Each structure stands twice: as C-alpha cells, then as structure tokens.
Amino acid sequence: MTTDTMRALVATGYGDPEQLRIAELPVPRPGPGQILVKIAASTINPTDLRVIAGGFRDLVELQFPYTLGNEFAGTVTEAGPGVTRFRVGDEIFGLALPRQLRLAADPVRPSLSTGALADYAVFEADTSALDHRPAALGAEQAASLLIAGGTTLALMDTAKIRPGESVLVIGATGAVGLTLIPSLATAGAEITVTARTTEAADLLHSLGAHHAVGYDAYPTGVDVVLNLALFADGLPAAARSLRPGGRLISIIFPPPEPQQLERDDVELAFVMQTGDETNGARAVAEAAIAGRLSTPIARRYPLDHGVEAAVHYARQHPLGKVVVTV
Incomplete structure (x- = not known):
C-alpha cells in the first residue's frame, strides 16, 4: 500500500545542484510490464549533474520538474500487468535512466524509470539492469555498485589487460576509478593514476596503484x-x-571520434555500462559477492537532505559514492 504523494529530488530548471529541491509529487503508477518500487537507497552520480546542467540538451530537452536518480535498491510494492519476473515484496536493485533520457538507453530492452531519488519509482521489469538483491548485499552497497561495478566489468572486458602492461587511469579518484584499480592490479598491470591530493594518491596506492601523477x-x-x-x-x-x-x-559521453586523438597509430574504443548480461545487475552482484568488486561509500545523506548531497558531490569531489537513503 502506498500513499498518494511522495518526496523526490527534482530540478525545476537547468542549472547547478544548488537549485535542486525536495518536492512533493504524485506517486507514479506502473503500467504493463512495469513495477513500482519503494526506494531504500539511491546515489548521486556525474550524469545526474551533467543532465541538469544542460549537458545533454542536444539529445533531449528536459521537461520540468525532473526527478534525478539512476542507481537504486528497494522493495517491489506493485507489479503491472504482464510482469512475471518480480513479485510484490521482492528486494531488488538495479540501474535505470530517467524516462526523459530514453534516447540514451538500450533501444531493445531499455532500463527506464521515473527517477530513483524519490520515495517511489516505476521501473521497466524486463531488463538485465535490474535483478533480485542477494541477501549478502546490503541495500546501500547494492545501490552503489551498478554504475561503477558495471563500468569496471565493461572496461576490463574491452581492455583485455595482459600481465605487465602499463596502464594510465585518468580520473581515477571517482567511484569508477576506485572500483577499477583493484581489478587492474589483479590483472597484473603496472598502474599509473591521476590524483590531485596526497589523500587521493594514498588511497589509490592502497588499492593497488603503483604511481600517481x-x-x-x-x-x-x-x-x-x-x-x-x-x-x-x-x-x-x-x-x-x-x-x-x-x-x-x-567512458565519457559522447563517444570520442578518432580524429580527436590527433594521431592515427593508436586504437580507440568507447565503453558504456549497458546493463546487459555481461555487466548488468546479476553480473555485478556475483562479482561483488565473490570479492572481485567493491565500491567505497564516502558519505550518506537522508532524502530530505538530497540537495545537500548533490552539492557535496559536485563541490567536494568525495573519494567514493554519495548515497541517499530513503
């Protein structure tokens, strides 16, 4: 049973995270093939801030209010017609783009939602980007894993690092980098990372990096x-x-073009966490339970302090995920 209204972290126009607010919105209802989820935890991510800053306006013009949030963990409270994968009461987790960003989603089995930084959100049920949450993964841990963990799996699959290869990781202090470094170390890479502070360099060294620049x-x-x-x-x-x-x-959208490298004797690839069977929710959960993936949580905020969470993420560049609990 749900109430008629809910809290949500929304943008009312394009701008900085300081202009976000907690709004009262109607609880969305699931249609055919969709589920309604009571959110337990979500996260603040770079894409959230790029979208509200207008970074994707050439792809889609947002309609406001726009509810943020991609990653989540929560409980199914209602299932629409035709849903067989999930039942009411199931504990699940996953990754879904807000519906307005449909053009950036998988065209065949898009993982879309009404926005996960809210009390409730509606998700498409038939996607490998959502799965049952294993009991061994807490809600906050599960909500933190999908983007960083899935991107790490995709990068390692594409890079095919050989023992002894030298690897430069640019932007290593974000959640993806902090999740990726141990995987590179396990693969036997000689790892150089970028780091702006001694604190960041020390953390990256502890995860397996050899050099910081x-x-x-x-x-x-x-x-x-x-x-x-x-x-x-x-x-x-x-x-x-x-x-x-x-x-x-x-991994930075939009995909780079070869001529942007200003040299033609190197290979170029673009990797995106697609949520498919190789880097979706189940693959990430299995890797995490096996000890192959771990994403540090830097700070937690309750949903009522969601604006503060977004501002902290944008301005303080924390070493790890910023989790919003509901």
Whole structure:
C-alpha cells in the first residue's frame, strides 16, 4: 500500500545542484510490464549533474520538474500487468535512466524509470539492469555498485589487460576509478593514476596503484589509457602518452571520434555500462559477492537532505559514492 504523494529530488530548471529541491509529487503508477518500487537507497552520480546542467540538451530537452536518480535498491510494492519476473515484496536493485533520457538507453530492452531519488519509482521489469538483491548485499552497497561495478566489468572486458602492461587511469579518484584499480592490479598491470591530493594518491596506492601523477604530467610509452574524466579537448594530451599501437578507452559521453586523438597509430574504443548480461545487475552482484568488486561509500545523506548531497558531490569531489537513503 502506498500513499498518494511522495518526496523526490527534482530540478525545476537547468542549472547547478544548488537549485535542486525536495518536492512533493504524485506517486507514479506502473503500467504493463512495469513495477513500482519503494526506494531504500539511491546515489548521486556525474550524469545526474551533467543532465541538469544542460549537458545533454542536444539529445533531449528536459521537461520540468525532473526527478534525478539512476542507481537504486528497494522493495517491489506493485507489479503491472504482464510482469512475471518480480513479485510484490521482492528486494531488488538495479540501474535505470530517467524516462526523459530514453534516447540514451538500450533501444531493445531499455532500463527506464521515473527517477530513483524519490520515495517511489516505476521501473521497466524486463531488463538485465535490474535483478533480485542477494541477501549478502546490503541495500546501500547494492545501490552503489551498478554504475561503477558495471563500468569496471565493461572496461576490463574491452581492455583485455595482459600481465605487465602499463596502464594510465585518468580520473581515477571517482567511484569508477576506485572500483577499477583493484581489478587492474589483479590483472597484473603496472598502474599509473591521476590524483590531485596526497589523500587521493594514498588511497589509490592502497588499492593497488603503483604511481600517481598530476593531470599535467602524464607518462609516455604507455600501453593503455583508460579515460574516466576527460572530454574531447583533453584527449590529445592523453593520446600522446601512448606508445605506437597503444589503446585508449574512454567512458565519457559522447563517444570520442578518432580524429580527436590527433594521431592515427593508436586504437580507440568507447565503453558504456549497458546493463546487459555481461555487466548488468546479476553480473555485478556475483562479482561483488565473490570479492572481485567493491565500491567505497564516502558519505550518506537522508532524502530530505538530497540537495545537500548533490552539492557535496559536485563541490567536494568525495573519494567514493554519495548515497541517499530513503
């Protein structure tokens, strides 16, 4: 049983996170193939802030109020017609783009929602980006894993790191980087990371990084560059650090074009956490339970302090996920 209204972290127009607010909205209702979920935990992510800042206006013009939130863990409270995968009372977790970003989702089995930073959200049930939450994963841990963990799995699958290869990770202090570094270390890579502070460098060293450099001091002759932070204008400098025949793999949308690297003797790939069977909810959960994936949580906020959570994420650049509990 649900109430008629709920709290949600919304943008009422394009702008900085300071203009967000907690609004009272009608509880959404699930249609055919959809489920209503009582949210237990969600997170603040870079995409949330890029979207409200207007970073995707060439793709979609938002309609306001716009409810933020991609990752979540929660309990199914209602199932629409045709749903067989989930039942009322199921504890689930997953990743879904707010519906207004449909054009950026999987065209075949899109994982879409009404926005997870709310008391309730409606999700599409038939997607590998959602799954039952294993008892071994707490709600906060599960909500924190999908983007960073799924992206790590996708990067490792694409990069195919060989023991002894040198890898430069640009933007290593975000949640993806902090989740990725141990996987690179396990693969036997010689890892160089970018870090702005001694605190960040120390943390990255503890996770398995060998060297820390500034953003203006990339090494040369590197086998692989993993770009977790730079937009197109920063790619030439990153590409210059590669040896001939090296590989640059980026996760930053939009996908880079080869000519943006300003050299033609290196390979370029774009990786996106798609939520498919190789990096979706079940694959991430299995890797986490096996001890192969872990995403640190930097700070927790209740939903009523969701604006503060978004501002903290944007301005303080915490070393780990910012979780919003509901």
